[in-house]
Amino acid sequence: MKLPRFLHNWITRHAQVALNSLGRLYRAPSASLMTAAVIAIALALPSGLYLLTGNLQRLSTQWDGSANLSLFLHRSVTLKQAGALQNKLAKMPEIDSVQLITPEQALAEFRALSGFGEVLDVLDENPLPAVIAVKPDQDHSNADAAAALLEKLRSFPEVELAQLDLQWVRRFNAIVDIVRRSIWVMGALLGLAVLLIVGNTIRLEIQSRREEIEITKLIGATNGFIRRPFLYSGLWYGLAGAILADVLVEIAFLQLYNPVRRLAGLYQSNFSLHTLSFTDTLSLLATGAALGLLGAWLAVGRHLAAIEPT
């Protein structure tokens, strides 16, 4: 394929500028690294937060924070009858899933949660009833629909008491609310920080190359010609910062991996932290490059026009 001459020239020129500005960064490695490191830290923190919320969400689906109904059965109901009820419920369209908790399982869970441990062994008989945990489907998870479902289930003769776990839902929502607000505050700050850092770096770079800009304007350079290397610098800074950020996030999550495993172990969960996926990494790099370019663009737009040769 033969490119038109105009396009060929255009590509050659851009490639040259891109390489030149990369070379300029490479020739001052410690300075460039410092700038990239600052950008990396600013990028790593929101990425880390993003990962944390991702993991939190996975955790919350394991915990299942949506509305749950508990049906406490009469103590006279046999296990067989309970199993039959379970099957009947499972076929109802409003219900997503049901789980039967036998009195023995309920006691074991209580033992684990309360810390009363062996002391319960001294009880003469198991005082707990069998329980069926009911999870409504998506459409019946809101407060009203769940309450209507509750009314319906309450009418089954085996059920002594039906209860909606609103307390737990409220608690979980309160926690999620706090986390969401923290992330919103930090994320906004850090997004701003990336733009400021890149913009500031490019601004100071423009300032320190003021003489060069004036001289090239003097001998007939267009604004586009002058802008180009700065935009590429911004791009490279952002990209380098993103690569470093990726490394930082991986290191940080490696630090957390084992403690989280241990904690999950204590709760009999096999939950483990997920780190950045391939697509995550790609979007981090793209975000870094885009922010770098945008920051450079803003700085160049504001500060390049102010430099006129005299």
Place this chain on the structure above:
Amino acid sequence: MKLPRFLHNWITRHAQVALNSLGRLYRAPSASLMTAAVIAIALALPSGLYLLTGNLQRLSTQWDGSANLSLFLHRSVTLKQAGALQNKLAKMPEIDSVQLITPEQALAEFRALSGFGEVLDVLDENPLPAVIAVKPDQDHSNADAAAALLEKLRSFPEVELAQLDLQWVRRFNAIVDIVRRSIWVMGALLGLAVLLIVGNTIRLEIQSRREEIEITKLIGATNGFIRRPFLYSGLWYGLAGAILADVLVEIAFLQLYNPVRRLAGLYQSNFSLHTLSFTDTLSLLATGAALGLLGAWLAVGRHLAAIEPT
């Protein structure tokens, strides 16, 4: 008091340079604000984290994560006998405090924690024993001493079963471990970031004032004379950043204040977030100024020597 002439000159000169460099920042307000904002964000995040851990610690002393002993009494023990045992234990030197939990209280607590709620009302009789919660004093809180104490308490005739709440201690420690590691990772990154940002800003500023530095060296300026305005710039940047960071942290915690109150309410706690105290604010300002000065010092040391007039 009359200052010696030498000292008087010295002070005048420093005051002049300090004001001059402040004036220089003031004359380029948007640029200075940008730099200060970047520093502020970097300072605000560790300050916010510091506050969070402070609050977490307050919370943990409320929860009391140290080793606890639970004494489950025989069901035949009357409330009066239990009260007498409580008083006897409270007088033991190894023990910090004791709390009697009657079967009724234990049932209520179980009800609240388990979510079984009203279903327990259908029980014929309360199956739970009375419990005495024992908190060892500081010296007997470690695993060995607590185990020895446990052996001793087990021998009381009223006690059916004595149990050390190690599970809860392990869980709490695992959580604390995760939080500590996260903070360590983030704190290290952000501390580095502040130094890098100030250092980078001063480096680029030195670069853009290279001509000025060369010329002043040409006409006989000492290194100290040239260094001074940059050090003051660093100081001002750090200080301005710290002031902004203070504002940011206050705003962020204001965002969190109400959700946390609400959450604490759900747990019947009157816990509320503490924000930066007066001393905290002072140390934030001092830290900002010190980091600014240090960053400037490092940058000036590395880059000023490289500029020699020709």
Place this chain on the structure above:
Amino acid sequence: MIRFDNVYKRYPGGRDALQGVSFHLHAGAMAFLTGHSGAGKSTLLKLVALLEHATRGQLFLDGENLSQTSRRGIPYVRRKIGMIFQNYRLLFDRTVFDNVALPLVIAGYRHQDIGRRVRAALDKVGLLDRERALPITLSGGEQQRVGIARAVVNKPPLLLADEPTGNLDPELSRDIMHLFEQFNQVGVSVLIASHDLDLIATLPYTQLQLHHGRLVKSATGTDT
């Protein structure tokens, strides 16, 4: 090539640098611009290169009315002009070669052409052996000659020189003036601001003399 029509230039601050200047430098002509320090010589050259804008009056370059040039058009006007600055204005972090190559790079010349043309220009000012040097390692006169090479490298139709021999010894000054004459002979219009009255007196070109911003002696250029 250049026509001034009753041009005034007042700088912000109220200083009148040019007052009622009118003259016409024909295409292919060569002329000197003289006058005391602060007379307005550099200002006149800056108006032509659109580094400053006239306060009143009209000026034309190559038939184009410069007061009507848009911002986007300015770079293309400057590319028609080879300008030599009183204070050289070299890039101190680039080699002599890269400095001289700059106008060609800006104009988008091809790599091979650039090398050939740059070396030809450096040869003309006697600095071919210094192409890899940084300007900071050159003597004052050598820097001035790099500036001259940069101005002529892309063979512009107009050469503007502001004190091009201020830092050259008499012999080299004569050589450089001779170089300008050579360019003039192949059709380039040349306008040179200079203090070197002795040297100018030996050459047969028009003199435009400024005195406190007014043209006190002017004549249409005559080609040799």
Place this chain on the structure above:
Amino acid sequence: MIRFDNVYKRYPGGRDALQGVSFHLHAGAMAFLTGHSGAGKSTLLKLVALLEHATRGQLFLDGENLSQTSRRGIPYVRRKIGMIFQNYRLLFDRTVFDNVALPLVIAGYRHQDIGRRVRAALDKVGLLDRERALPITLSGGEQQRVGIARAVVNKPPLLLADEPTGNLDPELSRDIMHLFEQFNQVGVSVLIASHDLDLIATLPYTQLQLHHGRLVKSATGTDT
């Protein structure tokens, strides 16, 4: 005041700028330094101001052996010298007043003294009315004169001038030379590098002529 004893200067890259230069400029004497572009004039002046270090040989300023000056001592040597640079080297973001005041500020003069001295120096170069201007708004010759005012403002015992009249018209050049003579008459030693052979020829001072780094004509200065 200045004594060179078989001084060699080779720049990194292998260029020999000075070769076996010996001369003695007595305290209170005035002399000119001449030679072609690239002969080594600026290099010689830079060695005196410790902007460069001699490769071989010894040089003395005011009796002090400059090859033994420590890094910390360099600024104090420079304060003894009023130096005028070929390329002015003014601070473009400070006013003319602040530029001229700089050596006094560095030396720690008091506020009141500074104002008085700066105005006296600006008056001598005819720029008293421009003290609030920024250097960028001055003509080339005016900038050169600001540089001269800065060099003389703290009355140093030695004046080094590198091409101080390169951008001045002949009349102003004579005035500035006359100013140097006045300084010389009150005891200041003066060494001026210049291409203006015609002007120098009219003045009765020693000439040190350099040719490719070697001193080809030298005589001990004689006071007028």
